Amino acid sequence: MKPIEEAIPVVEMRNIKKNFGAVQALRGIDLALHHNEVLGLVGDNAAGKSTLMKVLSGAYIPDEGEIFLEGKKAHLSNPMDARRQGIEMVYQDYALANNLDVAANVFLGREVVRIRLGPIGVMDHRHMEQETKSLLNRLKIDISSVRQKVERLSGGQRQAVAIARSTAFNAKVIIMDEPTAALSVAAIDKVLDLVRELKAQGSSIIIISHRLEDIYQVSDRMIVLRQGRKVSDTPVEGDIHEFRERVVAYMIGARDDFREKTVAG
C-alpha cells in the first residue's frame, strides 16, 4: 500500500464550470493529477482544454467548482498568485523577453537581490547565472551560455528555456500548453526528452497537445475533453494505432465514458 501523502493528488479540480456569456465552455469537469505523473489533456478545438488550464493557472476564475492543491483548498486569484502556490504554466508562445539573456528570463520577476536600498534592489547576477547554469545542466539542456540573448536561440531552445524556467522554483505542477506546436521535428523530440527528464526528476506535469503521438510518448494517463465535458480518463497503453483510434473516437463523440453521470447529474 502507498503512503497516504502519495495517494492525495497534487492537484484536484472538482466540478469546474465556466461560462462566457451564453457559451458553456466548461460544464463541470473533474480532474486529478497525482505526484510524479504526466497527464495528457486532449480535445478538439473549443473542447475546453485551454480554458480548463487557464482556470488552474489563475488566469480565469471558475463560475463553480473547487481546486485542491495537495489536499488543501486553494484560491487562485491571478496567474502570479497561482505561481506563488506552485502552479507553473508554460505558454505556447514561450512568454519570454527576447531582448534579455537566458538567466534573466529564468529569473524574470523573481530576481535574486544582493542589497536592497529602499525600493531599489541590486541584483545578484552571479548567483542567478550560476543557478541557471546548473538548472540547464540538470535538465540536460544544450545552450552554450546563460548570457545568450533569447532572440539568438532556436525555437526548441526557447521552449527549453521556458520549461526550465517553470521548474526553477519548486513548482508543484507544471502545465504545458502545446509545447511542441511551433517546433521542427528535431526540436519536438528534444522537448519530449525534456518532459521525460522532468518526470524522472519527480515533476508532476499536465501537457496539452493536439499531436496525439506526443501525448502517447510521454503521458502516463490521458483525459479527453469534448464540448466542455470530460469524456475519457484512461491510462495511456496499447500500441500507437489503437491509441489513436480510441482517442479520436472520444474526440468526435463516438465514445463517452461519463455520459450517464452527466444525465444523472
Add this chain to the structure above:
Amino acid sequence: MSFINYAQKMVRENIREYGMFIALFIIMMVFAITTNGLFISSRNLVNLVNQTGYIAVLAVGMTLVIVIRHIDLSVGFLAGFLGAVAAIAMVSWHLPVYVVIPMILILGIVAGLFTSFLVAQLGIPAFVATLAGWLGYRGALQLITISTGTIIIPNETFNAIGNGFIPDIPDIGILPGVHKLTLILGLLAITLFITNELITRRRMQKHNFEILPAGIFTLKLVFVSALIGGIAWILAGYQGLSWTAVVVLIVVILYDFITSKTVLGRHIYAVGGNPEAAELSGIRVKKITHVVFASMGMLSALSGILFAARLRSATTVAGTLFELDAIAAAFVGGVSAAGGVGKVMGSLIGALVMTSLTSGMNLMGIDISYQYIVRAGVLVAAVIFDVATRSQGK
C-alpha cells in the same frame, strides 16, 4: 583561439556597442583635421560638453521611454516651461536656489506622472498624450513669460550650473595653469575603473565564468584609462571640469547603474522586450510606465535648469525642438525603435555625436542648411546600422 581571431569575434559580436564610439572618434578626428586642431582645443571641448548637457540628460530619460515602447514629445517645452518657473521663483518670489532646484525637479516628476496617468491608466497612445503636452507646455511657457519677456536670472550660484567650473585646489607650484583637481579626479576615475575591473575579473575566474583573454583585457584597461586621462588632461588645460559635466556624469552613472544592476532596470527592459511576458511574470507594467515617465519629467526639469543657467535667463522659446534632438541622440546612440534595446551610455554618446557635428561644422563655417542635411544623414545611417547589425545577429 588566437588573439587576432578573438579580437575579430569580439568586434563582430559587440559591433553595436562599439559602433558609436568608433563613429564619435572618427567624427572628432575629421573635425580636428579640418579645423586645424581648433575642434579638439580645451576651450571648444568644454563648450561642447556644456552644449551637450541639456540634451544629454533628456536623451538619457528618452532612452528608457523608448525602451518601454513609448515616446515623449513634451519634454522640450516642459524643460523650457520649468526653466521659466525656476527663473520666476528666484526673481519674483525671491526663493533661494537650494529651494528652487528641488522644487523644479519635483514639479518635473509631477508632470511626468500626469503623462503616465494618461498613457498607463487611460490607455492614450504616448504620441498623442505627449503631443498634447507639447502644445500645453508651450502655451504655459508663453503665458508665464508674456508680461516680462525674457527673464534675466541674477543668481550666480544658479548660473554656475550652466557656466561654472569646479574649484581648483590651491596652487602648489607644480603644473601652473593646469586645473589640478580635474587631473586628480581623472586619476581617481582611472584607479577606480582598473580596481573594479580586476576585482570583477578575479571573481569571474573563481566561478569559472567566461572572461576576456589577458591580452584583450590589458588592451581594454589601457584604452579606457588613456581615454579618461586624455579627456581629463584636455579639460584641465582650460578651466577644468564644468558643473554641467558633473551633473551629466552623475545622471549617466546613476542611470547606468539602475538599468544594468537593479531589479527595476531589468523590469524596464523586460517590459520593453515583451510586455505580456513581463505581466505574466508578475511585473506591473503600469508601475514601470509611471516610473519611466516620472524619471523623464524629472530629467526634463533638470534639462530646463541646465539650459536656463547656461543662458543666465529664461526665454519665451526655451526648449524648442529639444525633444527631437533628444530622440535623435537616443536613436544615434543605438536605441531601437522597436523597444527593449538601448543603453543610457549609448544615448550620451549619441548626444555627443550630434553636438559634435553642429560644433565642428560651425567651426568650419558650413551653412546651417547643410548642417541639418548632414545630421539627417547621420541619423539615417545610425538607424540603418542598427537594423543591419540586428538582422545579422539572428
